[in-house]
Amino acid sequence: MRPAPPSGRAVSLAKTHPLRGFLPVRTEPLPSFPLATFQPPASLNALQQFDQACSILRNTTRASNPAWYQDALELNFQLHIRPNGPHISAFYWDGKKSQWSPGPSFTEEILGDAAKLEPVLTELLRHARAHGASALGVILHIADEFATTELKPELNNPASLPELREAAISDPASILEDSSILAAQASWRVLPYPAAGSEVIGTTVTVTRQYESLLTTLRQIGENANFPIITQALSAPLVALMGLAQSLVPTPDKPFVVILQYPWFTALAFFNEFADLRLIRTLQHRGIRKPTNFHNALATTNASLEFVDPDLFLMPLGQDVDTTLDGTLRARFTNCRIEVLAPPPLDGIPAWCPEPVIAASPPPATPTATSHTLSILREDRWALQDFLPTPREIVEIYPDRSEMRLLRWLQLARVALVLTTVLCLAYFTMGMIDMIRRPEWAFDVLQASAIKGRLAKLNAERQKVDHWNNLLEDRSKAWVNMESLARLFPENGGMLVKSYLHSAKPDSAPGQAKVGFIKEWKILGFARDEALETLNTLNTREGIAAHFSEIARITGNSAFAPNIGNRNITINVRTQENNSFKPVPLEESSTADESTYPFTFDLTIIQRFEATDPMALNVPKAP
Amino acid sequence: MHLYRQPIILFGIVLPVLIATAIIGGGYLLKSQMVTSFDNKQKTYKTYEQGRLAGLEIESQITRQRHHLDRWNEQLSQETASAVATNLRKIAEHLPGKEIQQTAFERPNATGGFGSAAAQKSSQLRIAFRGTYRTLQRTFLELETRMPQLQLQDFQISPYSTQSSLLNFQVTYTAWEN
Numbered sequence: 001m002r003p004a005p006p007s008g009r010a011v012s013l014a015k016t017h018p019l020r021g022f023l024p025v026r027t028e029p030l031p032s033f034p035l036a037t038f039q040p041p042a043s044l045n046a047l048q049q050f051d052q053a054c055s056i057l058r059n060t061t062r063a064s065n066p067a068w069y070q071d072a073l074e075l076n077f078q079l080h081i082r083p084n085g086p087h088i089s090a091f092y093w094d095g096k097k098s099q100w101s102p103g104p105s106f107t108e109e110i111l112g113d114a115a116k117l118e119p120v121l122t123e124l125l126r127h128a129r130a131h132g133a134s135a136l137g138v139i140l141h142i143a144d145e146f147a148t149t150e151l152k153p154e155l156n157n158p159a160s161l162p163e164l165r166e167a168a169i170s171d172p173a174s175i176l177e178d179s180s181i182l183a184a185q186a187s188w189r190v191l192p193y194p195a196a197g198s199e200v201i202g203t204t205v206t207v208t209r210q211y212e213s214l215l216t217t218l219r220q221i222g223e224n225a226n227f228p229i230i231t232q233a234l235s236a237p238l239v240a241l242m243g244l245a246q247s248l249v250p251t252p253d254k255p256f257v258v259i260l261q262y263p264w265f266t267a268l269a270f271f272n273e274f275a276d277l278r279l280i281r282t283l284q285h286r287g288i289r290k291p292t293n294f295h296n297a298l299a300t301t302n303a304s305l306e307f308v309d310p311d312l313f314l315m316p317l318g319q320d321v322d323t324t325l326d327g328t329l330r331a332r333f334t335n336c337r338i339e340v341l342a343p344p345p346l347d348g349i350p351a352w353c354p355e356p357v358i359a360a361s362p363p364p365a366t367p368t369a370t371s372h373t374l375s376i377l378r379e380d381r382w383a384l385q386d387f388l389p390t391p392r393e394i395v396e397i398y399p400d401r402s403e404m405r406l407l408r409w410l411q412l413a414r415v416a417l418v419l420t421t422v423l424c425l426a427y428f429t430m431g432m433i434d435m436i437r438r439p440e441w442a443f444d445v446l447q448a449s450a451i452k453g454r455l456a457k458l459n460a461e462r463q464k465v466d467h468w469n470n471l472l473e474d475r476s477k478a479w480v481n482m483e484s485l486a487r488l489f490p491e492n493g494g495m496l497v498k499s500y501l502h503s504a505k506p507d508s509a510p511g512q513a514k515v516g517f518i519k520e521w522k523i524l525g526f527a528r529d530e531a532l533e534t535l536n537t538l539n540t541r542e543g544i545a546a547h548f549s550e551i552a553r554i555t556g557n558s559a560f561a562p563n564i565g566n567r568n569i570t571i572n573v574r575t576q577e578n579n580s581f582k583p584v585p586l587e588e589s590s591t592a593d594e595s596t597y598p599f600t601f602d603l604t605i606i607q608r609f610e611a612t613d614p615m616a617l618n619v620p621k622a623p
Numbered sequence: 624m625h626l627y628r629q630p631i632i633l634f635g636i637v638l639p640v641l642i643a644t645a646i647i648g649g650g651y652l653l654k655s656q657m658v659t660s661f662d663n664k665q666k667t668y669k670t671y672e673q674g675r676l677a678g679l680e681i682e683s684q685i686t687r688q689r690h691h692l693d694r695w696n697e698q699l700s701q702e703t704a705s706a707v708a709t710n711l712r713k714i715a716e717h718l719p720g721k722e723i724q725q726t727a728f729e730r731p732n733a734t735g736g737f738g739s740a741a742a743q744k745s746s747q748l749r750i751a752f753r754g755t756y757r758t759l760q761r762t763f764l765e766l767e768t769r770m771p772q773l774q775l776q777d778f779q780i781s782p783y784s785t786q787s788s789l790l791n792f793q794v795t796y797t798a799w800e801n
Contacts (some may be wrong), residue, residue, distance in 0.1 A: 041626040041627060042626065046629065046630040046633060046634070047630070047634060049626070049627055049630040050627075050630040050631060050633070050634035050635065053627045053630065053631055396626055399626075399627040399631070400625065400627075402625075402628075403625065403627045403628055403631060406628070406631055406632070406635070407627075407631050407635060410631065410632075410635035410636045411635075413635075413636055414635070414636070414639050417639050417640065417643050418639075418643070420643065420647075421643040421646055421647055424647045424650060424651075425646065425647070425650050428650040428651065428653070428654040429650075431654055431658075432653070432654055432657050435657055435658070435661045438661075439668065440661065440664045440665045440667075440668040440669075441661060441664060443664055443667065443668045443671065445667055447671060448667050448668075448670060448671040448674070451671050451674040451675050451678060452670075452674060454674075454678055455674045455677060455678045455681070458678050458681040458682055458685065459681065461681075461685050462681050462684065462685055464692070465684075465685060465688050465689075465691075465692055467743075468692065468695050469688075471741070471743060471772070471799050472695065472771040472772060472799070474771075475774065476737075476774050476775040476776070477763070477767050477775055478760075478763035478767060478775050478778055478794050479760050479761075479763040479764035479767060481775070481778055482756065482759070482760040482763065482780075483760065485780070486756070486760075497780075498781075498782070499779070499780070499781050500778070500779065500780035500781070501777075501778070501779050502775070502777065502778035502779075503776065503777045503778075504736065504737070504774070504775060504776055504777075505735075505736060505737075505739075505776070506736075506737055506739065506740035506741075507740070508740070515740045515741075517737065517740075617737055617740055617741055618741060618743070619740060619741055619742060620741075620742050620743075621741075621742040621743050621744075622743060622801070
């Protein structure tokens with residue numbers, strides 16, 4: 001009778017797995033889900049590739065949810081599934097709350113029947129969403145099979161480990177000694193032997209692809225639900241070895257062997273005195289609870305590795321593994337320190353199922369054992385290698401994270417570009433509308449010609465007016481001259497005018513549009529003593545200018561204005577004694593009697609108007 | 624990997640930028656052409672407006688002076704000598720006959736005075752009077768006001784006799800003609 005399932009909802013399989021080992025177990029199709037219509041980009045042209053990338057951006061959360069591009073173990077909400085042969089255990093890990101809880105029930109019957117699997121997976125999604133998770137990491141701890149395959153001896157170079165690690169994924173046949181392997185049936189990952197003195201640099205751990213369709217189905221469900229379900233298939237023994245740093249205390253300077261007891265196989269890991277791995281081998285149980293040749297195998301391997309009485313650490317990793325093994329070992333290996341390792345108890349996780357805790361937890365702050373091997377198993381992720389990753393052709397369907405970011409940024413850039421373009425066009429359009437709405441835009445050029453002709457006609461008319469205005473200017477008038485003469489020699493002023501001559505004649509300046517002119521006054525007369533002062537006053541520039549100004553003001557005749565335009569006045573007064581003067585008493589003298597004036601005078605005034613004076617004469621004929 | 628990078632860059636930004644550049648460039652080109660056309664129209668319109676305003680201003684000036692011009696044209700179209708004689712007769716009717724007496728009226732054939740410098744058609748008139756100073760001044764004022772085309776060329780005043788208040792006046796005018 002099998003023991004009751006432990007906490008964590010591990011469910012017993014009906015019987016031993018019929019096809020354990022390298023061959024895939026499941027041959028019937030898994031539950032079908034709507035497959036994405038996306039095509040491999042290599043089969044598309046550039047425009048179709050871009051269209052598909054945009055479709056992925058629009059219809060998936062790959063741009064906004066970084067979980068699509070994270071490892072399962074990096075996600076906050078994880079489902080750990082651990083098939084170990086008789087049982088399939090499942091546990092949820094809520095990283096935010098640091099809390100483990102029982103997972104859904106999986107049985108071989110459920111996994112083999114699409115109708116039964118679908119509600120379980122639907123519930124899985126609902127549970128993850130109910131816990132506020134934006135993604136689900138599904139970590140499969142494969143504990144029902146473990147096998148090693150040797151590397152080709154010619155590749156025994158420690159420096160080539162990185163290349164070997166890549167080649168194990170992309171082209172395993174090129175590195176394996178067994179040339180008959182079929183890559184479609186199993187998955188290989190390199191495991192290094194870091195211990196000094198190892199005959200080989202490492203080995204490969206082999207896992208069949210029996211769970212590949214389950215993980216594919218899970219990923220497809222995630223794709224269809226637009227909810228990231230990230231899967232990772234780990235080899236449970238490797239994870240258990242990675243966890244030794246928190247449970248094993250080796251004897252100093254002594255090699256040790258870790259015996260991993262799984263229900264269907266026992267794995268032996270041989271470490272040297274520096275806790276570095278030298279060899280790992282597996283012994284299949286083949287239907288019984290322990291391998292038949294276990295003691296001999298342990299002893300001969302110890303001998304071949306020249307291990308003398310190594311410490312033996314037992315790790316029971318199954319609910320119903322052989323619990324008498326430590327006793328038989330003590331009886332056989334009497335000089336060896338034999339210890340059963342018990343991981344620290346954890347609520348919700350049975351002690352025989354430590355791999356989920358080891359994988360999900362960060363490295364211990366205070367490890368009980370330290371070595372290069374224990375260090376690189378976690379840091380270089382040798383123990384966390386994904387045996388059943390998403391196929392490359394599926395991964396390549398989707399843009400990678402940097403491409404999605406680029407696509408998203410360029411989408412924003414295009415929006416900005418469209419806005420810029422629209423703004424520019426709006427600016428141009430507004431400018432054009434502004435132009436069209438102005439009267440200048442609708443202006444008829446013929447109107448310009450018409451107004452030009454009309455303006456020419458008006459100008460001609462104005463020129464005619466200006467011409468006649470110029471010719472008819474009051475530049476020389478007799479009555480104004482008489483007013484000037486009368487005011488120059490006022491009555492009873494002691495002067496008698498004998499003759500008055502005035503002339504106005506133009507300058508001779510051929511070829512000019514305007515010519516100036518000269519006005520000349522010549523006055524002869526007689527003067528008494530009291531008039532001499534008046535004559536002297538006149539005979540100055542200021543005196544004659546004052547007289548002309550007065551005449552201009554009184555008559556309104558601007559020709560006499562001395563201070564405008566470009567004109568000047570000169571005066572010359574010459575007085576002489578009157579030869580015919582006869583002195584008589586003043587009361588007897590007559591104003592008309594020339595002989596009563598002691599002096600004669602000769603007064604000449606010349607007023608010159610330059611061609612630039614406003615009164616200058618127009619030479620051309622009237623237009 | 625990075626299978627999508629080139630298409631994303633090509634169709635995601637390069638092509639849109641080219642299209643946007645082409646659209647903006649096209650818009651800019653269209654607007655530039657419109658601006659060029661508009662500038663030409665604006666220049667023409669500005670010229671038109673300036674011409675229109677100048678025309679209005681000239682017209683307002685001319686309108687104010689047009690009746691003067693009409694009157695001048697009418698006067699200038701008359702035969703000068705007869706017009707002067709007519710005006711003198713009309714002026715003399717309002718003046719005392721003893722204070723003004725026309726003693727000569729000549730029409731020299733030679734062109735002189737202001738008429739010799741201008742291309743405008745003109746003629747000369749020489750008129751002699753005998754009379755008092757103020758009466759003759761009034762006569763000249765009337766005559767020159769009525770006939771602004773008369774430009775004084777020569778003017779002589781001399782006493783008639785020592786015992787009289789009468790004086791001899793001789794004026795020579797250049798008369799503009801149309």
